[in-house]
Amino acid sequence: MDNTLGFGPLLSFIAEGLVLFDEKGTITLINPHASLLLDRTSDEIIGKGLDEIFDIYLDDNLLSNEKRVAHTVFGAGKHFVVPHGHTLYFQAKGGIRFPVFASAKVLTIHGETRGILVFRDISTEKALENYKKNTAEILSRLTPLLQKAATGDFSEKISIPEKEDEFTELMVGLALMMEDLRELKETRDKAEAEKIAAIEDKRKLTEQYSKELEKKVEEKTRELNLSKVHIETVIENLTSGLIEYGSNFTVVRINRAAEELLGLEHRSVTGKQIKPEDTTDPKLESLARVSYPGLAPEVRKLSKEVTGMNNAEVHEITINRPLEKELQVITAPIISPETGEMQGFIKVIRDITRERMIAKSKSEFISIAAHQLRTPLSAVKWAMKLVIDGDMGPLNIEQLQFLNRGYETNQKMIALVNDLLNVARIEDGRFGYVFEKANVLDVIESIINSSKLASKERNVEVELVKHTETLEPFVFDAEKLSLVIQNLLDNALKYTNSGGKVVMEVGTEGDYLKVKVSDNGVGVPKKQLDRLFSKFFRAENVIHMETTGSGLGLFIVKNIVNRHGGEIKVASEEGKGTSFTFTLPLKEALIPKEERLTYY
Amino acid sequence: MDKKKILVVEDDNVLRDVLLEKLSRNGYDYRGAENGVVAMEKVVQYHPDLILLDILMPEKGGMEVLEELHNDAELSKIPVIVISNSGQPVEIERARELGAKAFLIKAVFEPSEVLEKIEKVLSGADLSGEFDTLKIFSPLPHLESNPEGN
Numbered sequence: 009m010d011n012t013l014g015f016g017p018l019l020s021f022i023a024e025g026l027v028l029f030d031e032k033g034t035i036t037l038i039n040p041h042a043s044l045l046l047d048r049t050s051d052e053i054i055g056k057g058l059d060e061i062f063d064i065y066l067d068d069n070l071l072s073n074e075k076r077v078a079h080t081v082f083g084a085g086k087h088f089v090v091p092h093g094h095t096l097y098f099q100a101k102g103g104i105r106f107p108v109f110a111s112a113k114v115l116t117i118h119g120e121t122r123g124i125l126v127f128r129d130i131s132t133e134k135a136l137e138n139y140k141k142n143t144a145e146i147l148s149r150l151t152p153l154l155q156k157a158a159t160g161d162f163s164e165k166i167s168i169p170e171k172e173d174e175f176t177e178l179m180v181g182l183a184l185m186m187e188d189l190r191e192l193k194e195t196r197d198k199a200e201a202e203k204i205a206a207i208e209d210k211r212k213l214t215e216q217y218s219k220e221l222e223k224k225v226e227e228k229t230r231e232l233n234l235s236k237v238h239i240e241t242v243i244e245n246l247t248s249g250l251i252e253y254g255s256n257f258t259v260v261r262i263n264r265a266a267e268e269l270l271g272l273e274h275r276s277v278t279g280k281q282i283k284p285e286d287t288t289d290p291k292l293e294s295l296a297r298v299s300y301p302g303l304a305p306e307v308r309k310l311s312k313e314v315t316g317m318n319n320a321e322v323h324e325i326t327i328n329r330p331l332e333k334e335l336q337v338i339t340a341p342i343i344s345p346e347t348g349e350m351q352g353f354i355k356v357i358r359d360i361t362r363e364r365m366i367a368k369s370k371s372e373f374i375s376i377a378a379h380q381l382r383t384p385l386s387a388v389k390w391a392m393k394l395v396i397d398g399d400m401g402p403l404n405i406e407q408l409q410f411l412n413r414g415y416e417t418n419q420k421m422i423a424l425v426n427d428l429l430n431v432a433r434i435e436d437g438r439f440g441y442v443f444e445k446a447n448v449l450d451v452i453e454s455i456i457n458s459s460k461l462a463s464k465e466r467n468v469e470v471e472l473v474k475h476t477e478t479l480e481p482f483v484f485d486a487e488k489l490s491l492v493i494q495n496l497l498d499n500a501l502k503y504t505n506s507g508g509k510v511v512m513e514v515g516t517e518g519d520y521l522k523v524k525v526s527d528n529g530v531g532v533p534k535k536q537l538d539r540l541f542s543k544f545f546r547a548e549n550v551i552h553m554e555t556t557g558s559g560l561g562l563f564i565v566k567n568i569v570n571r572h573g574g575e576i577k578v579a580s581e582e583g584k585g586t587s588f589t590f591t592l593p594l595k596e597a598l599i600p601k602e603e604r605l606t607y608y
Numbered sequence: 609m610d611k612k613k614i615l616v617v618e619d620d621n622v623l624r625d626v627l628l629e630k631l632s633r634n635g636y637d638y639r640g641a642e643n644g645v646v647a648m649e650k651v652v653q654y655h656p657d658l659i660l661l662d663i664l665m666p667e668k669g670g671m672e673v674l675e676e677l678h679n680d681a682e683l684s685k686i687p688v689i690v691i692s693n694s695g696q697p698v699e700i701e702r703a704r705e706l707g708a709k710a711f712l713i714k715a716v717f718e719p720s721e722v723l724e725k726i727e728k729v730l731s732g733a734d735l736s737g738e739f740d741t742l743k744i745f746s747p748l749p750h751l752e753s754n755p756e757g758n
Contacts, residue, residue: 374696378693378694378695378696379664379692379694382693382713382714382715383620383623383714384620386623386693386715387620387622387623387626389715389718390622390623390626390718390719391622393626393718393719393720394626394629394630397719397720399633400629422715425715426715438696438697440696440697440698442697
């Protein structure tokens with residue numbers, strides 16, 4: 009029998025395994041692909057029983073004899089097919105089992121009945137299928153896990169199957185990753201918890217702090233209120249008037265004294281804006297004048313040098329209502345300590361009517377003293393002088409001596425009146441300074457010259473020492489300075505014993521003229537030195553001396569020097585002598601601008 | 609040479625008489641006036657060469673007299689020496705403005721010094737520079753000067 013049945017060459021090209029067998033199950037033909045798959049040569053197979061030559065497994069089970077191919081096809085007369093859902097495995101020589109797709113049936117070819125088995129190695133398909141299945145399974149297992157992980161839940165652990173496959177590595181990686189993520193999450197959660205706890209602590213602390221602060225603010229407010237009440241009481245009961253204004257002249261507060269001084273009804277102006285035209289309203293006239301001191305008919309603005317106040321302005325004005333009064337108005341701005349802006353201002357009002365009256369009577373005293381006292385003294389002086397000069401006929405020595413003593417006493421009276429007059433003028437701020445450029449050495453020399461007789465009489469030498477020969481003329485009040493020099497020289501001569509010496513030194517030191525008058529006279533007791541320049545002071549060691557003095561000379565001297573912007577100092581040792589040193593500024597700019605009023 | 613005519617305007621009798629006595633002894637012609645009203649009459653009648661003028665006087669003060677003289681073209685030519693015991697700086701300044709030649713504080717000056725000043729003014733010496741000097745204004749020489757020294 010043609011064992012190829014004429015298919016031989018054709019079958020060898022088919023990429024499927026093909027086996028022909030007869031009714032006894034004996035293999036009659038096998039193509040090369042089948043021989044390759046089964047790992048047997050055709051010689052090894054042909055003539056052998058199909059159901060014996062290799063084992064067939066359905067899934068994991070070896071097929072029983074009656075289920076085998078030849079039995080099924082010829083014995084049962086059925087088609088041999090792989091049941092659905094199962095996999096058929098052939099076992100090649102060497103025991104290698106491989107999945108196959110197989111089918112077998114009976115064929116009649118050229119009148120001869122033959123069984124035909126066609127099979128194909130489906131290892132690849134099967135592997136792919138397994139892979140798909142496995143992947144799907146793993147994915148189905150991983151999906152909920154990953155889904156949880158995506159929401160931040162890493163609590164589920166990935167179990168790694170004992171059997172290693174291509175997913176193992178991925179699973180291990182995933183597991184590790186999940187582990188890491190879980191740890192990370194735990195760390196983060198912990199940190200978060202700590203942070204939250206910290207924030208909570210802080211919140212509690214803040215709450216506590218703000219409560220304490222609130223308490224403190226309450227306490228302070230209470231304290232402030234108390235001190236405010238205290239201040240209010242003080243302000244209300246001040247004898248000086250006090251008005252507080254907002255920045256636009258609106259009256260914020262006015263105390264009782266101010267209301268009384270200005271003739272206002274109780275609290276009638278609080279909150280009212282005061283305008284310049286209110287001066288025409290009889291009820292507000294005085295308040296408007298105080299508010300705008302420049303509008304008052306008689307106004308005197310005191311300079312900052314006089315008042316010694318930098319921020320405040322001081323005016324002296326006259327009001328007519330409710331009573332004619334002279335008022336001193338001090339205006340001071342209220343500056344915000346935070347912004348430095350002016351928030352308003354206050355005015356302190358003082359009734360100076362009485363002070364002014366006293367000052368006025370003082371200036372009246374000045375003219376009385378000047379005229380009424382000096383005129384009779386002048387008459388005595390002139391009448392005596394006329395006789396002494398011999399105009400009324402010659403006198404004998406005794407007559408002349410007595411007249412001279414009377415004349416001297418009269419001169420002392422004149423000097424005393426002059427001193428009193430000067431002190432009164434100094435204290436009234438009306439000494440009438442005239443600052444002009446002059447030569448100071450001329451003034452000093454002329455006074456020394458006019459004192460020559462007195463020094464000769466007392467047998468006291470006067471020496472002028474010029475430490476500088478070139479002294480440019482500078483600005484000072486020559487008349488007042490001559491008073492200074494004369495007083496100092498007079499004192500030195502008076503309190504230096506016969507045979508003594510007075511030295512007048514003139515020099516410069518920086519921007520100042522420096523004059524030193526020193527004597528070797530009786531000196532001043534140390535404990536009385538600091539009172540030397542006060543009014544009516546006479547040192548106890550000279551009170552009993554023959555010489556007389558008003559005790560006003562050095563007071564006048566000090567005032568004149570200070571008015572020039574200079575200083576006077578004294579050094580003395582009792583029994584040894586005294587030296588006065590005073591300075592005068594050589595530059596006009598160093599002279600204080602205005603005479604400072606002295607209040608009492 | 610004619611005697612120079614001096615008008616002494618002074619309300620204090622002693623002071624006026626001392627000055628008149630002094631003027632008489634020094635060869636001057638003189639008249640006295642006890643207040644400003646009399647003074648203005650005598651100025652017109654007597655035509656003095658120089659006026660010694662007190663400031664504080666009854667009826668009419670010296671400052672008013674000075675103003676009237678100053679405002680009259682003819683009378684303003686008569687030199688005036690103010691003799692006063694007041695000597696407030698404002699008064700001195702006002703007197704200077706009104707053309708006074710000098711301002712003497714009576715308590716400070718002696719009659720002989722007043723005479724010296726009169727001579728100076730009459731000789732036409734320019735005293736304007738002296739108006740500020742110590743000798744004219746000093747209200748108070750402190751040291752007692754020896755009367756024999758003059």
